[in-house]
Amino acid sequence: MTxxxxxxxxLIRCPSVTPExxxxxxxxxARLEALGFACTRLAFSEDGTPDVDNLYARIGTxxxxxxxxxxxxxxxxxxPGDWTSPPFAPEIRDGRLYGRxxxxxxxxxxxxxxxxxxxxxGAGDTFKGSISFLITxxxxxPSVNGTQKVLGWLAEQGETIDACLVGEPTNVERMGDMxxxxxxxxxxxxxxxxxTQGHVAYPHLADNPVPKLLxxxxxxxxxxxxxxxxxxxxxxxxxxxxxxxxxxxxxIPAKASARINIRFNDMHSGASLTRLIxxxxxxxxxxxxxxYDLDISxxxxxxxxxxxxxxxxxxxxxxxxxxxxxxxxxxxxxxDARFIKDHCPVVEFGMVNETAHKVNENALVSEVRxxxxxxxxxxxxxxx
Numbered sequence: 001m002t003x004x005x006x007x008x009x010x011l012i013r014c015p016s017v018t019p020e021x022x023x024x025x026x027x028x029x030a031r032l033e034a035l036g037f038a039c040t041r042l043a044f045s046e047d048g049t050p051d052v053d054n055l056y057a058r059i060g061t062x063x064x065x066x067x068x069x070x071x072x073x074x075x076x077x078x079x080p081g082d083w084t085s086p087p088f089a090p091e092i093r094d095g096r097l098y099g100r101x102x103x104x105x106x107x108x109x110x111x112x113x114x115x116x117x118x119x120x121x122g123a124g125d126t127f128k129g130s131i132s133f134l135i136t137x138x139x140x141x142p143s144v145n146g147t148q149k150v151l152g153w154l155a156e157q158g159e160t161i162d163a164c165l166v167g168e169p170t171n172v173e174r175m176g177d178m179x180x181x182x183x184x185x186x187x188x189x190x191x192x193x194x195x196t197q198g199h200v201a202y203p204h205l206a207d208n209p210v211p212k213l214l215x216x217x218x219x220x221x222x223x224x225x226x227x228x229x230x231x232x233x234x235x236x237x238x239x240x241x242x243x244x245x246x247x248x249x250x251x252i253p254a255k256a257s258a259r260i261n262i263r264f265n266d267m268h269s270g271a272s273l274t275r276l277i278x279x280x281x282x283x284x285x286x287x288x289x290x291x292y293d294l295d296i297s298x299x300x301x302x303x304x305x306x307x308x309x310x311x312x313x314x315x316x317x318x319x320x321x322x323x324x325x326x327x328x329x330x331x332x333x334x335x336d337a338r339f340i341k342d343h344c345p346v347v348e349f350g351m352v353n354e355t356a357h358k359v360n361e362n363a364l365v366s367e368v369r370x371x372x373x374x375x376x377x378x379x380x381x382x383x384x
Contacts, residue, residue, distance in 0.1 A: 002031065004107075004114035004372040005097065005365060009090040011106040012099035016072050018141035021053040024072035024106070028135060031113055032057045035120065037133070042153055044145035052138040052145035056154065059120070060130030064162035066382050067132045068112040068375070069147065069340060070350075071139035074101040075357050082359045095365050102363040104356035108167030108371060109135065115375030122380075129383050132161065139336050147336040151343055163310050164346040165378060166337045169353035170329075175367040176322030176374075180348035181311050182231060182304035182330035183338060187262040187273050190295040191216055191281065197254035206252040207290050210244060213256040216292070217242075219280040220260060225268065231304055232265030232330050265330070270298030300338040304330065310345045310382075317377035318349065321370055349374070 016022030029039045037057040045051045058065070077087035077100045085091040090099035097107065116131055138146030154161070170180045193213045198206020217239060228234040238261050246253040262273055274296050285292055305311065311328055318326045326349075340346045351371060355361045 002114040002117050004110050004368055007031065007110035007113060008097060008102070008107040008368055009099070011072065011110055012090040012097075012101050013088055014072070015088045016074055016101075016137065017076050018073040018139075019050045019052045019137060019145075020073075021137050022072075025053055025055045025135065025137065028072065028109065028113070028133070029055055029057070032133060035059065035117055042150055044149040046144060049142065049145060052136070052141075054137060054146055054150050055133065055135045056150055058130055058132040060127070062129055063160070065130040065132055065160060066379065067134055067161045067164040067344075068116070068167065069134040069164050069336060069346075070105050070109050070112065070167040071136045071146070071336070072101075072106060072109060073137045073140050074104070074106070075140050078359060084360055087361075092365060096362040097365055097368060098360055098362045100361055102355070102361050103169045103351045103353060104361070105167050105169060105350055107363045107368045108169070108350040111368060111372035111375055112167060114372040116379065118372070118376045119379040123383070127383065131379065134161075134164075136336065143336065147339045151339055155343075161340075161344045163382065164337075164340050164344055165314060165375075166335060166340065166346060166348040167350040168335045168337070168348045169351040169356050170332075170348050171350070171352040172354075173352065174324075175352060175364070175370050176318045176324035176326055178329050179311065179314055179318065179326045180330065180332065180337070181307065181328045182266070183300070183302065183332065183334055184232065184235075184263045184265055184330060185268070185270060185302035186299045186334055187264065187270055188259065188297050188299065189262075189277055190257055190259045192255060192257040192293045192295075193290060194255050194292065195253070195290040198252045200250045200252055203252065208252045209256040209290055210253065212285065212288055212290065212292075213242070213258055215284045216281055217258055219284050220277070225262070226265065228265060229267060232267070232302070235262060235264040235268060237262045264302055266302045266304050268302070270301055274298070300334040303338060303341040305341065305345045305347055308345070311347055313381045314347050314349055314378055317374050317381055320377050321373045
């Protein structure tokens with residue numbers, strides 16, 4: 001039987017900083033093949049970006065196909081000297097496992113393997129269906145050559161996923177307090193207003209872009225975009241920087257720019273918010289001199305897996321193991337679930353996220369073991 005703690009430590013020892021595989025997928029492939037999984041390694045690259053290695057593994061040929069999805073890549077650890085113990089040398093202290101990826105999300109990946117092995121041993125010949133793993137090495141990076149590309153390859157192969165559980169760290173304070181059933185979308189926009197540089201003593205010979213930029217920002221923030229709904233909080237727009245780059249006290253600048261980020265619920269789309277931004281800028285600049293430019297990118301759309309069978313299965317498994325009724329939430333940042341939701345119902349449940357991406361990242365040993373039990377219980381309930 002796979003020891004979830006031993007496998008977690010083995011994965012943490014792999015220095016798999018995006019996009020490096022670091023041996024983590026090799027390790028997983030060996031463990032899954034030993035359980036009878038058919039494994040396929042998929043490497044993708046595009047536009048000069050580094051090759052990204054991915055793993056798809058499946059046991060069984062019948063429907064339904066339940067998929068565990070996650071990633072073995074991690075963010076850089078920063079200065080190793082800031083860590084109490086080396087980031088890629090896992091260490092257990094005071095009941096906690098320390099190391100880069102402990103929270104996000106190597107312990108969860110290990111728990112998926114351990115929980116699956118325990119389920120398969122218990123189910124024996126009675127198991128009808130398939131279990132698959134979609135593990136990427138590109139979640140913490142651009143997210144271009146990972147899950148998106150694997151899903152495209154699966155579609156080309158005629159491979160269907162019927163339900164998916166992503167092992168992102170979802171819990172806030174303790175294991176069992178939160179299951180994600182959706183995520184907000186994210187839009188970034190840089191607005192640049194141009195004018196005419198000149199001397200502050202002769203403003204009639206210049207054209208100051210700063211007041212116009214402030215009017216645009218006020219148009220963005222004067223009223224809330226919405227007030228939220230049953231499953232999502234209100235859409236949030238934040239001004240993240242305002243830049244003029246003018247170090248001279250007596251100079252009217254020629255250009256001023258600002259950047260905003262919008263985390264939006266399912267009352268909007270990237271396209272509808274893009275139109276809104278364009279319309280508000282056009283209204284403010286109507287009749288004004290000078291010009292403006294917009295650079296808008298949408299890194300992910302909002303989505304919701306409405307409460308139903310999948311969320312009931314996962315929440316019931318969490319309750320059975322931890323004794324807690326988890327909140328069904330859509331808060332937090334983006335994840336690869338934003339790609340999977342176009343293929344099947346998807347929810348997320350993993351470790352506590354308090355130390356994710358931090359120095360001395362860690363996870364409670366007891367909660368790592370509990371998570372493996374939760375994943376086993378999910379499989380029991382899903383295939384019941």
